[in-house]
Amino acid sequence: MSNIEIQSFDLHAEHHRINRNSWLRASVMGANDGIVSVSSLMLGFIASNASNHTIVLAGLAGLVAGAMSMAAGEYVSVQSQKDTEQADLAQEAHEIEHNYEFELGELTAIYVDRGLSESLAAQVARELMEKDALAAHARDELGLHEISRARPLQAAGSSAAAFSVGAGLPLLTALFVPHDILFGSVIAMTLAALIILGGMAAWTGGASIVRGASRVLVWGVLAMAATSLIGHLFGINP
Structure with missing residues (x-):
């Protein structure tokens, strides 16, 4: 039997696109909303024959209100996810403390379902639980991984910042x-900004650039058309 050389690997050396999901989703959503909502709002005022001062004031108000709304929405949403994760972890910790053997058998069954033999699955489950039982169950039973954990403040901050950049x-x-x-310049x-944003988001996520931009x-076109029509119909007569 040939000797197998065991090498030391850096488990974090590879960079996968899924690692970007948490901040990428919030950033793309925020920037897209900032561009579309504030541009559409301003086009509505431009179509209504409002003054430059009013147009800029409306855009600034839309930027501030939108950024705060995005931050609050992302925070509440992701915090709810985090609360659920913490509740599940607390429940799992209680079960491990009071019914260790059952939890050991549960983890063993998970590894058997994944293809390990029963004896090897039992050995793996026991060793992992001896090292960190809660982490093993969080990862393999609950599906909670460090890269996908809910981070409310990160989501809120990235959404607000991205919205502000887009709205600016x-x-x-x-x-x-x-x-x-x-009017034509804002359109x-x-x-142009939406094409670049959609293309960059798709490229970063490994998807089709044309599809992402489209x-x-x-x-964006639908939103601008709708607000421009409203401004034209209900605006100030020149």
Whole structure:
């Protein structure tokens, strides 16, 4: 029998796309909402023949309100997920403390279902529980992994920051572009930003760039068309 050389591996040397899921989802959602909502809001005011001051004020108010709303929504949502995780961990810790052998058998059955022989599964389960019983059950019974754990503050902060960056683009456009070409400029800026955002998000996640850009582009166009129509119908007569 040939000797097998056991090498030492860095378990964190490989970087997988799933590691980005928590912050990527919140950041993409926040930036997309910032661009679409504030651009659409400003286009509605532009179509209503509002003054530049009113347009910028509306955009700024939309930026602040939207960023706070995104942060609060993400925090509450992810905190609820974290509360559920903690409750499950507390329950599992109680069961391990008061019914250790049953939990050992439960973990063994999980490894048998995954393809290990019963004897090897029992050995693996026992050794893992001797090292850290709660971590073993959290990972293999509850499906809780460190890279996917709920992080409410991280989600809230990244959403608010991304929304503010996205919302800042139409605001900057309104500040530096003449009023007579502002409507078309905001639309052009928004479409370009959505294409870039959707493409980058898809590329980062390993998906189709064209498909990713198309998704955000279609919904952005619909939102801008709807608010522009409302501004035109109910706006100030020139």
